[in-house]
Amino acid sequence: MARMIVVDRDGKEHEIEAKTGLKIMEILRELDYGVAAICGGLCSCATCHIYVDEKWVPLLPKRQSDELDLLNELPDFRPATSRLSCQVDFTESLSGIKVTVAADS
Numbered sequence: 001m002a003r004m005i006v007v008d009r010d011g012k013e014h015e016i017e018a019k020t021g022l023k024i025m026e027i028l029r030e031l032d033y034g035v036a037a038i039c040g041g042l043c044s045c046a047t048c049h050i051y052v053d054e055k056w057v058p059l060l061p062k063r064q065s066d067e068l069d070l071l072n073e074l075p076d077f078r079p080a081t082s083r084l085s086c087q088v089d090f091t092e093s094l095s096g097i098k099v100t101v102a103a104d105s
């Protein structure tokens with residue numbers, strides 16, 4: 001098990017254990033304070049929007065164009081840190097990552 005720090009929409013931090021090999025979205029949607037992930041990971045709903053703590057951003061794979069297109073439509077898009085969590089694999093090297101659940105938009 002690896003670890004993840006999740007900041008909910010009220011700003012409260014939760015440290016959780018999470019299985020690697022899943023999408024970050026798959027971990028977050030199991031939490032009461034996580035994401036809705038309505039499209040199930042098809043990169044079409046943006047209800048899995050998170051902000052990744054800046055120091056972890058360089059460790060993530062770059063956004064593909066479909067992810068970026070969808071993020072660009074969001075009013076609360078933050079160019080440096082916004083990701084769709086269904087597009088990011090949770091790997092051992094990301095153990096300890098801190099992510100913030102974005103507001104519903």
Ligand code: FES
Pocket residue numbers: 025037038039040041042043044045046047048084085086087
């Ligand atoms: S779950 Fe719908 S875009 Fe990520």
